[in-house]
Amino acid sequence: MHCERIPSSLVDKVMSATEAASLFHTGMTIGMSGFTRAGDAKAIPRALAERAKTEALRFTVVTGASLGNDSDGLMAEAGLLERRLPFQVDNVLRKKINAGEVMFIDQHLSETVEQLRAGMPGKIDIAVIEAAAITAEGIIPTMSVGNSASFVEQAPQVIIELNTSVPLALAGLHDIYLPASRPARQPIPLTDPAQRIGTRAIPIDPSRIAAIVITDTPDSPSSVLPPDAETNAIAGHVIAFLEGEVVAGRMGPELAPLQAGIGTIANAVLHGLTRSSFRNLTMFSEVLQDSAIALLDSGQLAFASASSITLSSAMNVRFMRDLDRYRSRIVLRPQEISNHPELVRRLGLIALNTALEFDIYGNVNSTHVGGTHMMNGIGGSGDFARNAQVSIFVTKSIARGGDISSVVPMVSHVDHTEHDVDVLVTEYGLADLRGLAPRERAPLIIEHCVHPDYRPALREYFSRACATTGGQTPHLLSEALSWHINYAEHKTMRTVLSPA
């Protein structure tokens, strides 16, 4: 079964996950494949969690982004995770992070391997990489590249999880290019999303392969929700805005390359493009969701570049069936390249990311619920928003049945500053903040984006802040966070609507 996937010279390295798990020592820094629950190591996390039942084990675990298959939860529950970076989406791990039991480093996804090159937070001791095959060219990744190529480059020992459930025909989907160490580093020679600049496989000296573990566990299916009335309205506003950019002559009819963040809303907006008249679109993104495949199928998307593909079960069947057709129109790159500031700026992306909340001046919170509790992490949103040609953030105007307004006087945590946010969108409308000072942004955001229930209170806050404190960015510091405080105390922000 696996013999066609590895050279005969490596057959004697095949072992069980339990055996491979014995290669780890407490205190190690582990680099694991996996990005948005695609192409993640599946057997080793489980075997390590099992081993930890009888033995005290603590690791720093670095990944591309999120793992699937409950791996993060199993490892967190087993107490394995001393330190975790740079992103996660697991309920169990999230609780441990917010309890201060796991040290979580929330990092721009393009920067993790730069930090690792400097030994921060540690040198990679073992890499665990899911592969479709090992060939003379090297390791053929599966549905994501993430940080795998850098982990393999840096780790003295590499464990391969050979996944026999993915077709060998994935070979050729990937393009592996890593920047050289400084000061020898050269310009990244990419000027088009469809361009290939590297190799099909991750190069490796086979002597560093410490173990090969055979698995057949599929990726966890995407958990995004289908479009609804609000996300369709958001999509409509974004499409109208992009049509306006074409009319204004700022973009051609093929737009600029698109980036869309992970999640339900961004996926729905991209789905909305199938109802638009745009053609010859390209994507230069970190992740491709169902919507990207739908746009390829509709013929509107000419080419998609990313670091991972995460699909619903139904879409995954379609993708694997027609892989030969998709492979010429998709490329998967290391996340350092898919998210690289150099390329995001050069290509002039349209960046579309989801906000948890934003404020009346355009600062965005992407990560911290109530200003304190980690949701998932900043992911690649900062890599893209800072350097994009147009940086768009979307969110529904309210959450929890209206007890939370997604637009507040002052965000409780800042991930994207006013300097990096061009356009804000909710189901109620769109605020184009480009070229505007904070005092001009506030009325636009309030009137276009805020849920009608919360508009009067924000109008009144802004008006009083201008009249009393003033300044470039008028605020009433004693009330600025009161909406969040109200929610924490009363489980609703509605109390701000009729203050005592």
Next chain:
Amino acid sequence: MHCERIPSSLVDKVMSATEAASLFHTGMTIGMSGFTRAGDAKAIPRALAERAKTEALRFTVVTGASLGNDSDGLMAEAGLLERRLPFQVDNVLRKKINAGEVMFIDQHLSETVEQLRAGMPGKIDIAVIEAAAITAEGIIPTMSVGNSASFVEQAPQVIIELNTSVPLALAGLHDIYLPASRPARQPIPLTDPAQRIGTRAIPIDPSRIAAIVITDTPDSPSSVLPPDAETNAIAGHVIAFLEGEVVAGRMGPELAPLQAGIGTIANAVLHGLTRSSFRNLTMFSEVLQDSAIALLDSGQLAFASASSITLSSAMNVRFMRDLDRYRSRIVLRPQEISNHPELVRRLGLIALNTALEFDIYGNVNSTHVGGTHMMNGIGGSGDFARNAQVSIFVTKSIARGGDISSVVPMVSHVDHTEHDVDVLVTEYGLADLRGLAPRERAPLIIEHCVHPDYRPALREYFSRACATTGGQTPHLLSEALSWHINYAEHKTMRTVLSPA
């Protein structure tokens, strides 16, 4: 006097500043040379302010960065400035901005011309550029390049302020390279701070030169203060840190290219390097202050790349006297290039910038006094901090005789998020935040950076926040901004030390 500085074919375009000022119409967007009070247009702002005494005039004024010669104040006082970007340092203008009378757009300095290419906030109608000369190659700038090359490229009309007080020998100091419009944009071919990639002059079709105004007003001298005990202590901590980086093998003995922000503290830290054993240093910065010339003179700095040079009067005399010697070791570039994310990341800079305040988790406020009132602007600090190899922020631990602590529970405005801040330094010490989660950062920042008077209160805040709210970034939202509120009400934060 000026005949050797312009071709005879242009002599008939010479006119008075008053005459040239008549070319402007209300509502225009004006691009003016000038970056950190160097190479700024001097005669036209004054003439426009004069004209506004008898006529209602309103403009959008875009510069490189700050203007000298009270130009911003004169224009603000005259009511000329409807909109101003991307940076300023003028007392009069600052008051108008904070009163909401001038709309100020606080922008990353590398991004202004990207926005202008998209017509945000408007298309440049007239460029006003200080020049040392006009030759067959084009316009020879003076002590800064800033956004001048882009203004000239975009403006239908260009007014030259020919400054006869600067030596013609400045020719050859500049390197003009502008990225092409997308999608034709190519990699910027710069891999070394000393590399020249463009032309010596700003190319221009002479038919677009609408006027030439002769001036002899020198640049305003630098207003930075000399080093003191605190800035020397900060310099000592930074140098010890950099020595540690070399010992750890993360940098060679020549370090990585240095960037240092404008201002007294960054200048003092760089001055401190003259007392270090570092040799063969390079700078890739936006501005060169006295300290850079001192390091060139000491032989420690091999080469300096920037967008402007702003010096004290005494240092300016020295610089102009030995210009032939300095010219081979300094290059001035457009600020889009000096600050370009692509280059900052590729070269792996050590970025050194000044914070107004930072919080116990490493978020930095660079711009807003009390969270509301604009000081100067973010300038290039974000361009550098985001993409640098090591991003350092420095500040004195206290201000206003100790009534303000520069380290607070939560900053009142965020310009640089925890994701972009590696190292924090005050005169008390240095906190290396790399590879650490927020809960690990706080004790380090409190014990290493905070003034001893304020340490117990911050320890207590952090401890209560962890014990009650918890989370990835523990905060007590009802107290998070109380230090600023105390200062606003009582003109001191000391009241937080013994709460009622």
